[in-house]
Amino acid sequence: MAWFKKTRTPRPTASDKPSRVPEGLWVKCPGCSQAIYNKDLSANQNVCPKCAHHFRINASERLRLLFDDGEWTEHDPDLVSTDPLRFTDTKSYISRLKAGQAANGGKDAVIVGSGLLDNIPTVIAAQEYGFIGGSMGVVVGEKITRAIERAIVERCPVIIVCCSGGARMMEGALSLMQMAKISGALARLDRARLPYIAVLTDPTTGGVTASFAMLGDLHIAEPKAQIGFAGPRVIEQTIRQKLPEGFQRSEFLLEKGMIDLIVDRREMKAVIANALVFMGATRVGPPIVVRSLPVSQPEPAAQGS
């Protein structure tokens, strides 16, 4: 198949700077309210050096943190939605797509790359929240499915860094079916006895949670990420009461048994590499990542959960 051969090196784009971190020299941390020097923040993988609050980062930053030397080969960057529903609400979907493309540099809400993770050949898909809320439509579905199929052919692990509000409404039931399509590909990956690790970041919700985010050999979450199926507002309207503090956060899911571990972003690569070795992944060179922080203990779940 032609698309297996078509690869790209990472594009230098405007989106390469961390998103969600305000411009300027200083940023106020939502975790500890302290002012942090922007350079300190980016040197620390966008984790607050004072309180370990995890700022949201974009997809290419994710790949840079996980792949050795921040290098990877990008796959299928040119797949683009044709707006199959001709969807228009207050704005046309086409104009939303164009705005997303202009703001992020990519053509849709996921970047797929292959490369080395601690000298382990790995395929990684990272969702881009900055592109229509990281929502999953036909392009995201196709790119992730191809990523999984590529891993089956190359017999290497798959990592998906989840960051999404769920299915893309503007592609209707076609977006819903991407849940089935990706889950089917993961079934084949599973049968091929190849590792799949789901990394759950803030936020991972809706149809993404109800498909590939919950089908990992391991579910690794960043601290305090929002992870759930139904939106908090929908639940509150249904049950007519306020949700408990910490509901649908990583620590809550750990307590309820839905995720395997919570890992600080600065430790993520080392923990993943370690897990991949357990799962039989092959290294093409010596390990290069060293753990920098002590192994963290899970924090107690928030009160009321």
Place this chain on the structure above:
Amino acid sequence: MPADTLEFEEPIAVLLKEIEALSMLPQTDAREREIESLRRRIASVREDLYRTLTPWQRVLVARHPSRPGIEIFIERLFTGFTEIHGDRRFADDHAIMTGFAEFHGQPVLIVGHVKGGDTKQKIFRNFGYARPEGYRKALRAMRLAEKFRRPILVFVDTPAAYPGIESEERGVAEAIAVNLRDMMLLDTPVLVVVTGEGGSGGALGIAIGDRVLMQEYSIYSVIPPEGCAALVWRDASKKAEAAEALKLTAPDLLGFGIIDEIIPEPVGGAHTDHALTTQLLDGVLTRLLAEVSALDNATRLEQRYQKFRSMGRLGLEFLDEAAG
């Protein structure tokens, strides 16, 4: 025949009232002729209305309280139904029903959502909103069918998976996800029929099969029109516009290649004639079950995979190929 009419069926309701009024009068030949002519007018008005239903009107028909679902079909289409309960983990969910029965003498497993008829039943069935244990019960039963190589018939009719605290606590997302993955590999024929509302992940969670069908006036959507309207228009009353934009009707889904066939309904919708609805369903299920059962197992599984694998191809463009 249930006489309850929907808001857009006002002209029919008026005629029905006329018939009711005439029925109070003493019985004469003239009265009978008048009633007969009103009945013919109802039929023709209904035919006109249903020929040009808007997407929102289809939503209303799909949600009609008298619309037949799994319980009616079990009664009319199958013999010797034995319901089985529970997910062997936590509880028995009442919004999803499963059990075995015979379909024209052939043992099959039946799985599907139940919304419930009267108020008491609706509450018992949680209005068809399944919790995680419902999806887990469904998969457990389907594994049973797989073990004994019995075909599975799935009836889908749910507004959504239940959005509540306990659903999240017990991993409704995980339950649905596992079903999507594992149904793809179930080594036995699976037919899926959307009979009413195909509500998002809550529907899809039991809707992976070799053939996916929709009854003519059922809907299948990524989000309820009300939710879509509230989200993008910030105005839940824009539900008709949302229903239109979401392309959630059976002909839309057939056009997208998501479903394989549309099962015709009586003019006026399935709720107007349960017997005819069942008969139309029977014909399609019988034919497709034979078709899918005739395939060898490996071919059937490969076709099931490719069917879902190809969904969405029409919605994307590959610029490299377009350019080169």
